[in-house]
Amino acid sequence: MPRCLITGATGFVGSNLAKHVGQLGWDMRCLVRPSSDTSRLDNKAVTLVTASLETGEGLQAAVENVDYVFHVAGRTTALQPAEFDATNVAGAKHLAEACAQQTSPPTLVMVSSLAAGGPGTFEQPRREGDLDQPVSDYGRSKLSGEKAASKFAEDVPLSIIRPPIIFGPGDHAGLSLYKTISTMRIHLRPGFRKFPVSLVHVNDLCQAMTTIAQRGERVQASDNSGRAAGTYYVAAERALPYAELGRVAGAAAGWATLALPFPPAGFWIAGAIGELFGHARRRACLLNFDKIREALSVGWVCSDEKIRQQLGYQPAATLEERFSETVAWYRQQGWL
Template identity: 30%
Template structure:
């Protein structure tokens, strides 16, 4: 009998890639989505689509018991919200509801994998000689990062939860929409940067992240173990653009925007969105995150515990990503 896996946020960027990989692994996939989620591109996949009562722990426990899951990978979360409270509710409170229900439910649960973020730890200084380790003292610079850190702390307090925490750095790949904004701008011939300060950046291709998530299900690790995830390399501020330009054979006009100007624009966008239900792609916190000096992280724990070897350095991952964008008419 195939083992059952519940994937939350299944219609999202990472979740949708995880569905395909889990099916390839022979798992019986249950994909949790909101009633409003657009799944038309994935409806043909042989998965069970489910809606979960994330705000109702008692009902949620019954839903988990109904399908007897062996694994849960919690990908669902909010990357854009208007207040710290909004982030905390989705990324922490609802995550804890699911985890509590899983810990209490009469199900054969072997692993509960929480997809956190390197943002929960925050960046370090440019001249810091050490990489961001899994036990790095957390200093998140955004409300999003703070909400993920809160979730991590609260999840670790749940008794009898077979927890694994995975913290990816910037994730890119087919169907990703945020880094795509940068790629599309470069494809148009413009190459803007926030400030002229040097930066150290890290990336992870979505297929490598998915490989880690599935490997975490089969690896014997101490309960509550955390893993930072990147491709193991450290990139300059200009690396993504240089690789993209070379692949697309594009020339660009490179320019640096003053940080105060972009911060002012972020504040203006927040003001515009005051009476809207959604949140802007750029705000003051996002500017701080994009301008952070050093996001280079260590994956030594990942290599040691899961024998992780990245398949996709940035150049290889971008070649595959840009091809997908072109084939699917995201880029012309």
């Protein structure tokens, strides 16, 4: 029976990964803080371990005698870039270092982000061999985290997965979209542009992660191949314009949704309000200048041709089916 450790197991992606790994019958440890809310986890099926990604304290014991480590923990919003670095860069370094110090280092699968690679369009989707061009502090921190972990690639079998927008059961960010649509039956899109985006359902992402752990390509310490060995993009069966995303999401809930263009200046004003509110309460808001820089890019499309051809990855359902499943979960939980 494979043994694994999951960081970020109490969050949206991590808790879904823990459920998926449990269904596979793997022996599982979940890295938590003393203050973590573990209600999303089946505590009978997991072993909880306490350690710090920021300082590295306790990580060697946490990764001892495991076959796979899934590094899902990360910061998506911050008041200052240094906050991103403390979690997304230092955390990746400390975890990879702890793995490298094991007699038999485990395979490390690191969840990064399309933001680390940069924007992509229908015509030029982001691919693994492209020059990385992040446009946000968040994206730059995820790329730096990849590089920090890759310094241990000679000793640690390492793979990196870069998902786009992730949605599914437990997703609070997606819930905000539905609450807006449910209130006004409108979906705001950035300007009059198509603004194409890729998405991935959390269950498909979890399946991809365990497949990569078992059969995936590994990062090479010195990779000059131009194909970014060990790195994978993953996505749903199609990308779509942001306006269509709103219509598909609304239709899953039984709502007719009108996509309205919102001027870029309005996004900057909303970002400024988010920044002020975040600094006032000393906790970053989901809507801030960093996210506005991402929202006003040309688009966020990636090609998952590599993982499809190399590992046989296929989304298990269409976007329409996945949004219907997500809405049903929201309603079952009383979130919507």
